[in-house]
Amino acid sequence: MKKKMLAVAVCVSMCMMAFAGCTSESGGGSDKKAEQTEGKKEESGKVFMTVSNQQNEFMVGMAENFKEVGEAAGYEVQLMDADLDATKQVSQIETAISENAEAILVEPCSVDGLTTGLKEAHDAGIPVFVIHNNVSATDLVTSLIHVDVRQGGELKMEQVIKDCGEDAKIAIMTGTLGQDTTNQICGGYDAVLEKYPNVEVVFEGAGNWGATDAAPLAENWLASGKEIDAIVCNNDGMALGVVSVLKSAGKSEQIKVYGLDATNEGLKAVDSGEMAATIYVDSKAEIEKAFEMLEDLKAGKKVDAEYKVPSVLVTKENVKEYMK
Amino acid sequence: MKVLSKNSVMEFVKKTAILWVMIILILILSVISPSFFRGQNLLNIIKQASITGVIGVGMTFVLITGGIDLSVGSVMALSGTMAASVAVAEKNMPIALVILVGVGLGALCGLINGIGVSYIGFPPFIMTLGMMTIARGIPLVFTNGTPIFGLSEEFNMIANSRVLGVPSLVIFLVITVLAGHIILSKTVLGRRIYAVGGNEDAARLSGVSTAKVKLFVYVFCGILSGIAGILICSRITSGNGTVAEGYEMNAISAAVIGGVSMTGGSGNVLGMVVGAMILTIIQNSFDIMGVNSFYQNIIKGIIILLAVFLDLRGKKKKN
Numbered sequence: 001m002k003k004k005m006l007a008v009a010v011c012v013s014m015c016m017m018a019f020a021g022c023t024s025e026s027g028g029g030s031d032k033k034a035e036q037t038e039g040k041k042e043e044s045g046k047v048f049m050t051v052s053n054q055q056n057e058f059m060v061g062m063a064e065n066f067k068e069v070g071e072a073a074g075y076e077v078q079l080m081d082a083d084l085d086a087t088k089q090v091s092q093i094e095t096a097i098s099e100n101a102e103a104i105l106v107e108p109c110s111v112d113g114l115t116t117g118l119k120e121a122h123d124a125g126i127p128v129f130v131i132h133n134n135v136s137a138t139d140l141v142t143s144l145i146h147v148d149v150r151q152g153g154e155l156k157m158e159q160v161i162k163d164c165g166e167d168a169k170i171a172i173m174t175g176t177l178g179q180d181t182t183n184q185i186c187g188g189y190d191a192v193l194e195k196y197p198n199v200e201v202v203f204e205g206a207g208n209w210g211a212t213d214a215a216p217l218a219e220n221w222l223a224s225g226k227e228i229d230a231i232v233c234n235n236d237g238m239a240l241g242v243v244s245v246l247k248s249a250g251k252s253e254q255i256k257v258y259g260l261d262a263t264n265e266g267l268k269a270v271d272s273g274e275m276a277a278t279i280y281v282d283s284k285a286e287i288e289k290a291f292e293m294l295e296d297l298k299a300g301k302k303v304d305a306e307y308k309v310p311s312v313l314v315t316k317e318n319v320k321e322y323m324k
Numbered sequence: 325m326k327v328l329s330k331n332s333v334m335e336f337v338k339k340t341a342i343l344w345v346m347i348i349l350i351l352i353l354s355v356i357s358p359s360f361f362r363g364q365n366l367l368n369i370i371k372q373a374s375i376t377g378v379i380g381v382g383m384t385f386v387l388i389t390g391g392i393d394l395s396v397g398s399v400m401a402l403s404g405t406m407a408a409s410v411a412v413a414e415k416n417m418p419i420a421l422v423i424l425v426g427v428g429l430g431a432l433c434g435l436i437n438g439i440g441v442s443y444i445g446f447p448p449f450i451m452t453l454g455m456m457t458i459a460r461g462i463p464l465v466f467t468n469g470t471p472i473f474g475l476s477e478e479f480n481m482i483a484n485s486r487v488l489g490v491p492s493l494v495i496f497l498v499i500t501v502l503a504g505h506i507i508l509s510k511t512v513l514g515r516r517i518y519a520v521g522g523n524e525d526a527a528r529l530s531g532v533s534t535a536k537v538k539l540f541v542y543v544f545c546g547i548l549s550g551i552a553g554i555l556i557c558s559r560i561t562s563g564n565g566t567v568a569e570g571y572e573m574n575a576i577s578a579a580v581i582g583g584v585s586m587t588g589g590s591g592n593v594l595g596m597v598v599g600a601m602i603l604t605i606i607q608n609s610f611d612i613m614g615v616n617s618f619y620q621n622i623i624k625g626i627i628i629l630l631a632v633f634l635d636l637r638g639k640k641k642k643n
Binding site for chain 2: 054078079080081083084085086087088090091092094095098099110111112113114115116136176177178206
């Protein structure tokens with residue numbers, strides 16, 4: 001019984017603390033003071049970034065670049081992961097707004113899904129830089145900064161045809177369908193393929209950016225018994241999944257694999273010949289540009305509504321330049 | 325008299341244990357991160373918990389009967405995407421029709437689930453697993469995997485407007501929770517739902533049409549999934565067959581944390597709402613504090629186990 005009473009006492013005191021907490025936070029002069037000092041602290045600047053996911057090396061690398069570049073520029077940085085959920089990403093933008101962010105970097109997981117959050121940031125006067133992918137509500141964001149992956153797709157497909165010939169039989173593994181990056185890269189492919197009508201696209205399927213989905217898809221393609229000269233993947237994460245499938249099927253010699261992003265693992269695979277080529281996508285340059293623009297804005301300068309970082313083809317010949 | 329009041333206090337604390345867990349969590353977080361406890365942020369949290377809360381009400385009903393509905397997330401995607409595609413099919417499409425399509429599809433899915441469980445005899449897990457897969461596939465086929473956008477202002481306003489300063493999502497949550505709470509605690513139907521989950525045979529023998537009760541909970545859950553589907557598509561201003569992936573698990577987590585028993589017969593809607601709030605608070609505060617999101621999963625898992633552990637212990641003592 002005593003124990004029970006003690007428990008009740010503890011609970012009651014906690015509850016009183018809760019109410020005490022409420023009242024002291026929600027009103028009174030001391031509260032305002034606290035907010036003011038906080039406001040001052042925030043002037044030194046907190047920059048938020050919400051990324052679509054942290055599921056592959058490239059995205060983890062982008063997050064690291066954000067922290068590194070942001071801190072070097074003298075900001076407090078904070079990363080949020082939307083876990084491929086547009087609703088969550090909208091919430092994260094709202095969180096950043098309520099934290100009086102100096103700027104918000106968004107690597108969107110949906111082209112059309114973030115409008116609500118972007119509008120709120122726009123109304124709050126917080127600069128928003130959309131990194132790497134596109135959004136449709138371009139009028140609500142400060143600038144779109146992305147690597148020209150469409151051009152990367154073109155460069156890569158040119159290389160595929162150079163390697164496998166004008167009558168190559170290829171399989172295309174795309175990122176998540178409907179995402180702008182997927183559409184951009186595949187648009188680059190299509191632009192090249194139009195020029196070579198004899199190239200046959202044997203398969204086209206979504207590997208959703210990761211080895212988890214890419215490996216079974218590649219296995220199914222191999223199981224079909226159809227002849228394939230090259231598997232062209234929208235990113236390195238999927239390409240590496242394909243590489244391991246080819247290895248265990250003993251088909252590494254016959255089928256060439258192409259990636260995109262030039263992640264560390266991807267570069268190693270190009271160096272060892274497991275992958276034929278990848279495209280260097282400089283996420284650090286994207287982030288650097290965003291912070292550069294933020295400085296420009298603070299200095300009262302205007303910034304471009306769009307900035308494209310050029311992409312570079314990486315093959316065995318030049319891979320050493322990009323390896324860390 | 326004194327003893328009685330002490331007991332009732334004890335009873336009250338026991339009944340509302342999860343609420344105190346939430347309050348303590350809020351207190352701790354307010355100390356760690358002062359910006360957590362700000363009006364706007366707290367409103368954000370309720371708003372962000374709304375969609376989970378709405379489907380959580382339906383899930384609570386199903387769980388109380390001893391069933392489960394795994395199709396909630398997929399039905400949201402189906403209803404929301406189809407409603408969105410109706411909304412853009414013609415200019416000036418009446419919004420009522422759009423909502424009717426979304427809610428109607430949700431109800432239809434729920435009806436099929438209910439018939440499968442009550443009258444054909446599929447285990448709820450299997451029936452709704454099948455529905456989960458089917459309802460995920462249909463919108464993807466229909467839209468060919470590409471999102472629908474260019475939705476009308478009216479459609480986008482559903483989840484993104486404010487009424488007297490209160491976000492509309494919160495209003496949806498409050499209405500749904502009140503309705504759910506009243507049905508469960510104040511009506512004959514509510515008592516029957518508990519009876520079916522507590523002991524189905526006993527309920528049947530005492531004259532309750534258990535099949536009809538179960539049919540009702542699945543249809544109800546389907547309708548709420550339909551509403552939530554429209555809400556989520558309105559919030560992200562586009563229809564997309566891939567939305568709400570895994571949301572059924574959020575709803576189940578919220579219910580379980582809020583004291584709803586997976587074996588049926590006990591739990592209530594208010595506890596579930598607190599569960600949904602706790603999940604959102606973790607997400608929100610970790611975002612604010614910049615904690616790696618991977619930790620969120622670990623913490624969520626621990627909280628679910630802890631909540632059920634407390635629940636189990638409470639029950640043992642009672643017996």
